Amino acid sequence: DAGITQSPRYKITETGRQVTLMCHQTWSHSYMFWYRQDLGHGLRLIYYSAAADITDKGEVPDGYVVSRSKTENFPLTLESATRSQTSVYFCASRGARITEAFFGQGTRLTVV
Amino acid sequence: ELKVEQNPLFLSMQEGKNYTIYCNYSTTSDRLYWYRQDPGKSLESLFVLLSNGAVKQEGRLMASLDTKARLSTLHITAAVHDLSATYFCAVDASNDMRFGAGTRLTVKP
Numbered sequence: 703d704a705g706i707t708q709s710p711r712y713k714i715t716e717t718g719r720q721v722t723l724m725c726h727q728t729w730s731h732s733y734m735f736w737y738r739q740d741l742g743h744g745l746r747l748i749y750y751s752a753a754a755d756i757t758d759k760g761e762v763p764d765g766y767v768v769s770r771s772k773t774e775n776f777p778l779t780l781e782s783a784t785r786s787q788t789s790v791y792f793c794a795s796r797g798a799r800i801t802e803a804f805f806g807q808g809t810r811l812t813v814v
Numbered sequence: 815e816l817k818v819e820q821n822p823l824f825l826s827m828q829e830g831k832n833y834t835i836y837c838n839y840s841t842t843s844d845r846l847y848w849y850r851q852d853p854g855k856s857l858e859s860l861f862v863l864l865s866n867g868a869v870k871q872e873g874r875l876m877a878s879l880d881t882k883a884r885l886s887t888l889h890i891t892a893a894v895h896d897l898s899a900t901y902f903c904a905v906d907a908s909n910d911m912r913f914g915a916g917t918r919l920t921v922k923p
Contacts, residue, residue, distance in 0.1 A: 735911060744902060744915040752909060760910060792856065801845060801864065803911060805857040
């Protein structure tokens, strides 16, 4: 099915563990984004990517790592999860010329 | 660094009334977005505004962009309960799409 999908939808992990959130889009969009959403903060940009092998830091990159070896995938890794990283994470994509961005369904991550 | 400010953050309206949500941003940009989010759901694109003076309308919602004032507005006409949601503006200055904190709109009968 065409679209943008995130997995898992829900994840509970322990402090200090590494966890990877997956994002896959089928449109071959150039740009992909990772946001976290917390009450009172709206959506904050973690990392974004303009193309395969090109990534840039956003507003809150500390504690996160991204990669983009293929255009369609943009995984987000928390190298050593902390409780402050408990949040809802959204992935988004948009084309170079198509300016509308499309969002995945989100991943609710709880760090205990 | 680009800052995006929305106001109000909370808005309670009576059905049938009009109101405006404001979105200010700190650096030059000619690309602004409005999104809607229902509780527990993802974000849905409402409008994309790409130039100074751009105005777009869909149903009871109308969005406009003034790049000189670095201001966008989302006007709600004759609100209905179905418009209850959180509305976000987002600004794209360097292909990095930054969001405001959102306006939680509640429309009461």
